[in-house]
Structure formats: C-alpha cells, structure tokens
Amino acid sequence: MTMASASSPISPPESGAMTRRSRPVRDFLVRLVRDKPLGAAGAGVFLFFALAALFAGVLAPYGVNETSLYRRLQAPSWAFPFGTDHLGRDMLSRILIGGQLSMTVAVLTSGLATLVSLAIGMTAGYFGGRVDMVTQRFVDAWMIFPDLILLVVVISVLGPGVPQIIIVLGLLYGIGGSRIVRGAVMSIRENTYTRAAQTIGATSFHILWRHILPNIAPVVILLFTSRIGAVILAEAGLSFLGLGVPPPAPTWGGMLSGAGRSYMYVAPWLAVIPGLCLTLVVFSINVFGDALRDLLDPRMRGTR
Amino acid sequence: MKDYVLRRIAVLPPTLFFASLLVFFSIRLIPGDVIDLMLAQNDVASSADRESLRAALGLDRPIWEQYFIWAGKALTGDLGSSLWQNAPVSSLLLQRLPVTLELGFLALIVSVTVGIAIGVFSAVRQDTAADYVLRSFSLLMLSIPGFWLGTLVMVFPSVWWRWSPELEFSPFFADPLRNLGHILPPAILLGLALSAVTMRMTRTMMLEVMRQDYIRTARAKGLKEGAVVFRHALRNSLIPVVTVIGLQAPLMFGGAVILEQIFALPGMGSLLLEAVFQRDYPIVSGVFLVVGVSVLVINLIVDLAYGYLDPRVRRS
Numbered sequence: 001m002t003m004a005s006a007s008s009p010i011s012p013p014e015s016g017a018m019t020r021r022s023r024p025v026r027d028f029l030v031r032l033v034r035d036k037p038l039g040a041a042g043a044g045v046f047l048f049f050a051l052a053a054l055f056a057g058v059l060a061p062y063g064v065n066e067t068s069l070y071r072r073l074q075a076p077s078w079a080f081p082f083g084t085d086h087l088g089r090d091m092l093s094r095i096l097i098g099g100q101l102s103m104t105v106a107v108l109t110s111g112l113a114t115l116v117s118l119a120i121g122m123t124a125g126y127f128g129g130r131v132d133m134v135t136q137r138f139v140d141a142w143m144i145f146p147d148l149i150l151l152v153v154v155i156s157v158l159g160p161g162v163p164q165i166i167i168v169l170g171l172l173y174g175i176g177g178s179r180i181v182r183g184a185v186m187s188i189r190e191n192t193y194t195r196a197a198q199t200i201g202a203t204s205f206h207i208l209w210r211h212i213l214p215n216i217a218p219v220v221i222l223l224f225t226s227r228i229g230a231v232i233l234a235e236a237g238l239s240f241l242g243l244g245v246p247p248p249a250p251t252w253g254g255m256l257s258g259a260g261r262s263y264m265y266v267a268p269w270l271a272v273i274p275g276l277c278l279t280l281v282v283f284s285i286n287v288f289g290d291a292l293r294d295l296l297d298p299r300m301r302g303t304r
Numbered sequence: 305m306k307d308y309v310l311r312r313i314a315v316l317p318p319t320l321f322f323a324s325l326l327v328f329f330s331i332r333l334i335p336g337d338v339i340d341l342m343l344a345q346n347d348v349a350s351s352a353d354r355e356s357l358r359a360a361l362g363l364d365r366p367i368w369e370q371y372f373i374w375a376g377k378a379l380t381g382d383l384g385s386s387l388w389q390n391a392p393v394s395s396l397l398l399q400r401l402p403v404t405l406e407l408g409f410l411a412l413i414v415s416v417t418v419g420i421a422i423g424v425f426s427a428v429r430q431d432t433a434a435d436y437v438l439r440s441f442s443l444l445m446l447s448i449p450g451f452w453l454g455t456l457v458m459v460f461p462s463v464w465w466r467w468s469p470e471l472e473f474s475p476f477f478a479d480p481l482r483n484l485g486h487i488l489p490p491a492i493l494l495g496l497a498l499s500a501v502t503m504r505m506t507r508t509m510m511l512e513v514m515r516q517d518y519i520r521t522a523r524a525k526g527l528k529e530g531a532v533v534f535r536h537a538l539r540n541s542l543i544p545v546v547t548v549i550g551l552q553a554p555l556m557f558g559g560a561v562i563l564e565q566i567f568a569l570p571g572m573g574s575l576l577l578e579a580v581f582q583r584d585y586p587i588v589s590g591v592f593l594v595v596g597v598s599v600l601v602i603n604l605i606v607d608l609a610y611g612y613l614d615p616r617v618r619r620s
Contacts (some may be wrong), residue, residue: 038436084326141322144599145592146558154328154594156580233449237562240451242400242578256452264459275452283447290443292502 039291060093098250116174122182124248218296229282393590404571414495423506446500454566487590490563509541550606
C-alpha cells in the first residue's frame with residue numbers, strides 16, 4: 001500500500017483525467033492540510049526549527065562561546081533578542097547552535113532506530129517460527145528497561161558523549177519498534193502477491209525488499225517521526241542529570257539545567273526560552289506524528 | 305483462560321534470562337575494569353591489592369562463570385554489597401523501592417483519570433474545538449521536559465505565593481499528610497505527562513466502538529446518550545486501555561529518576577544517580593535489575609488482568 005493508492009479510494013476520480021498521475025507526496029500534503037490542520041501546523045513549526053537548525057551557523061549573530069564579562073545576564077533586548085547568560089554569551093546564538101545539535105542527534109538516533117526496527121522486525125515477521133519466538137523474548141527483555149535508566153547506566157560506564165546517546169537510544173527504540181514492523185510484515189506475508197512471488201522462486205531477500213518493504217512504508221515513516229520527540233527529551237533529561245553532552249557545547253538540555261537553574265530568580269529568560277523552544281519542537285513533532293498516525297495507517301490503531 | 309495464564313507465565317524465564325544478560329554485560333562494558341576505576345581514587349594501592357581485590361570480587365574468573373555466579377546469587381536475592389557503603393545492595397534497594405512505587409502508583413492514578421476523561425470526551429465530541437484543546441493539552445504535557453516543569457513548579461509558586469513543596473522526606477506510615485505533600489506534586493507532573501498515552505488509546509478505542517452496530521441499537525431503543533457512552537461504549541473501550549498501563553511502567557521509572565532528583569525524594573532514581581556518580585557498580589546493576597523485574601511483574605499483572613477483563617479470553 002503506497003501512499004497514493006491509500007488515498008485513491010476516498011479521493012473522487014478526476015473528471016477527464018484519463019491518465020491520473022500518481023503524486024503521493026502532493027496528495028498526502030493536501031490531505032494533511034485539509035483533514036488535520038493541527039498536524040499541518042505542527043509540521044510547519046517543526047520545519048521552521050529544522051531550517052533554523054540547518055542554517056544556524058549563518059543565522060547566529062554572535063559566536064557560541066564568545067564570552068564578555070561586560071554583558072553578563074542581560075535581559076532580552078534588540079541587540080540580544082534572547083538575552084545573555086552568566087558568561088555574557090548570546091543566548092540566541094547558543095539556542096540556534098544548540099538546536100542544531102539536538103536535531104542532529106534526534107534525526108540520527110531515529111534513523112538508526114528505524115533501521116534496527118526494520119532489520120529485526122522484517123526478519124522475525126517474515127520467517128516466523130522459532131526465529132520469531134527467540135527474537136520476541138529478546139525484544140521483551142529490552143522493552144522492560146526505561147530509556148533514561150539504560151542511558152544513565154551505559155553513560156556511567158562509557159562516559160558522556162554524543163555517539164553513546166545515539167547508539168543506546170537507537171538500539172532501545174529500534175528494538176522496541178521492531179514489534180510494529182513485525183506486525184505489519186506478518187499481515188503482508190499472507191497476501192497473494194507474496195505467495196505468488198514465493199511460487200515463482202523469488203529469494204526471501206527479493207520478496208522482503210521489493211514486495212514487503214514498499215508496503216510497510218507508512219509504518220516506517222511513523223516509527224521515524226514518533227521517536228524524534230522522545231530522543232530530544234531524553235537527551236535534555238540526560239543533560240539535566242549532568243550526564244549529557246559535556247560543556248561548553250550548547251545543548252538545550254544543558255542550558256536549562258546548568259546556568260538556567262542557578263539563575264532562575266535573577267535571569268528567568270535563561271531557563272524559560274530554551275525550555276519553550278524544546279517544548280515547542282517536541283510538541284510540534286508529536287502533534288504532527290499524531291496526525292500522521294491517523295492519516296497513514298488505520299492498522300496502527302491500538303498497536304503497541 | 306488457564307492456557308492464557310500458562311502461556312503468559314511460560315515466556316517469563318527466557319525474557320528474564322535475556323534481561324539479566326543485558327544488565328550483566330552493560331556493566332561489563334567498562335574499558336579496563338571496575339577495579340581500575342575503584343582504585344583510581346586511591347593512589348597508594350599496589351598491584352597486589354589490585355589482584356586480591358580482583359579475586360575477592362571474582363573478576364579473575366572467565367566471564368561466563370562470573371555471569372552464572374552473579375545470576376545465581378541474584379535469584380536468591382543476593383545482589384552483592386555496595387562498594388562504598390558497608391551494606392548489602394538488596395537492603396538499600398528495599399529502602400528506596402517503596403518511595404518510587406508510591407510515586408509511580410499516584411502518577412498512575414492521575415494519568416488514568418485524566419487520560420480516560422480526556423479520551424472519552426474528545427471521542428464523543430470528535431473534531432470540536434474542545435476536542436482539539438484537550439488533546440493538545442495532553443500532548444503538551446507529554447512534550448514538556450519533566451525537569452523543566454518540575455523546576456518551574458519549585459521556583460515560581462515560592463516567588464508568587466510563598467508556597468513550596470516539602471523537601472524533607474517522611475515515610476507514609478510515619479506522617480501520611482507530609483508524605484503526600486511531598487510526593488503529590490511530582491506524581492501529578494509525572495501522571496499528566498503519561499496521560500497522553502492513555503488518552504490516545506481511549507480516544508481511538510472509543511471512536512471505534514461508537515461506530516459499532518450495538519451502539520446504534522442502544523441509541524435506537526431510546527437510551528440516553530450518557531448511558532450509551534458510559535454503559536455500552538466505555539466499558540468495551542477500556543479493555544485494551546488496560547494494556548497501556550503496562551506500557552507506561554518503564555516510562556514511570558524513567559520519569560522518576562528526574563523527578564526524584566528535583567523534589568529530593570529518596571527513591572530508586574536518586575539511588576541510581578548517587579551510585580553512578582560514586583561509580584558504585586553493584587548498586588547500579590542492582591537498581592537496573594530491580595527496575596527491569598518490576599516492569600516485568602507489572603506487565604504480567606496487566607496481562608492477567610486483561611485476560612480476566614476480556615470475556616473472549618476469559619471464556620476461551
């Protein structure tokens with residue numbers, strides 16, 4: 001089920017269009033804006049932050065670690081729209097560059113998680129039987145561990161750093177998400193076209209790649225988006241606990257927890273602005289993910 | 305039902321086995337080993353000290369042997385001793401577990417009440433303004449970093465109304481009011497954050513059930529809308545919602561780590577952090593294991609409750 005064919009049953013046939021070209025992306029965007037205005041708004045806000053993160057280097061008015069004791073703890077003004085921190089660093093620049101870091105970690109982690117989900121879910125779902133039984137107990141075992149606790153334990157052992165966060169969360173979310181891929185693969189495995197491909201002697205790899213993967217695309221897209229918010233929050237939480245990306249790297253979580261908390265009374269903008277940015281990004285991607293869930297895949301309803 | 309219970313229990317040992325491997329080997333990831341870290345703070349240690357400590361901790365044996373010794377002891381409730389405090393890990397855990405469980409239980413009550421209420425309302429009033437506002441609120445609570453909101457709750461009420469949460473912990477049975485005054489604020493924050501998951505599930509199930517023929521029948525025979533929603537639709541929608549509680553269990557322990565830190569609660573989360581910063585690895589792996597087993601047990605209870613509540617499973 002590609003996105004185009006998913007939408008075709010409900011969109012009326014275009015009059016006079018003998019050869020209706022398939023435009024999955026455009027059709028999808030139209031449906032998003034028409035049926036899920038809130039989700040569309042979420043996508044817009046997230047895109048805004050993503051672009052700001054992408055061009056952070058150009059947009060940042062000052063250097064990230066440019067300190068000046070003459071302009072410590074200044075309230076927001078025209079020169080410093082988001083104020084300055086306890087070392088006189090421009091908060092706008094730090095939030096922009098910090099956003100870049102948070103977003104990069106989120107996208108890489110979600111990407112890794114999706115790949116892990118696909119690898120485990122497709123194997124277990126397609127081959128079934130004993131392979132599936134063993135895999136599922138392994139997945140059960142991973143799913144009982146809270147993300148933050150696993151992170152804290154691994155980082156206590158390996159020390160803080162970006163790769164650790166990406167690998168641990170990527171594995172954890174990926175293994176958890178493999179359930180959803182497995183479920184989707186199992187329902188497609190029984191279709192006649194899969195059987196037909198098996199009958200004419202197609203290899204398992206070919207079937208998985210050409211017949212199953214395209215059909216679980218909606219599930220994969222959903223898995224990817226649904227993890228982004230969780231990763232951003234987990235990274236911020238880790239920084240709060242003092243186990244995140246080490247300073248002076250400007251992460252949103254770090255800004256909230258370090259100076260942001262110590263100067264809460266004298267300079268509330270230090271904690272309020274990064275917190276609002278973080279909440280807004282996570283909220284917008286969650287709202288978008290919710291809309292996506294409703295639009296893309298009715299079978300996802302009620303799955304784990 | 306009997307088959308269902310047996311099947312459910314049969315999957316426990318393999319899951320537990322994999323989980324114990326994960327706990328054991330995540331601690332063994334340490335480059336070098338625990339001994340180097342332990343002695344890093346101690347300059348006078350000789351290599352003889354090192355060897356004797358290694359032998360005392362059983363680290364000179366092959367790794368598989370170490371695993372089986374560790375797992376065997378863990379099964380009998382012996383999780384080793386703290387490296388710095390002269391106390392067995394299991395007794396430290398027993399002191400801290402009730403606090404976290406209380407926090408989690410109260411959070412669960414908040415999350416289920418709020419989640420089901422919003423879920424039902426927004427399903428019945430689907431696509432109205434109220435539906436959007438309430439759902440957005442619930443999603444917003446899921447999106448706010450817990451430590452940030454927690455800090456705001458600590459700071460702003462004290463500035464505005466001169467009110468601040470308790471910071472001195474008193475056990476529930478010693479002083480229930482003070483205890484609740486301390487635990488309720490973080491429990492409400494955690495519960496609201498988790499409510500989005502319950503809300504989403506309740507809403508989807510309600511929307512699905514409300515389209516069923518028997519709901520149309522109930523309306524057709526003239527039942528009041530309230531009776532249709534609560535007696536016919538809600539009862540059938542809630543069965544799958546029960547499973548969400550199991551999914552929330554890990555989130556609850558994860559959130560507790562941060563909230564215990566902010567609100568100075570002596571629970572599992574703060575024990576874990578203290579241990580991490582002191583590099584007290586027996587405690588770290590003890591907390592890790594106990595959290596995992598707790599989640600496993602909660603999931604088992606939820607699944608059994610589900611089997612009991614769903615007549616299709618119960619009568620099979």
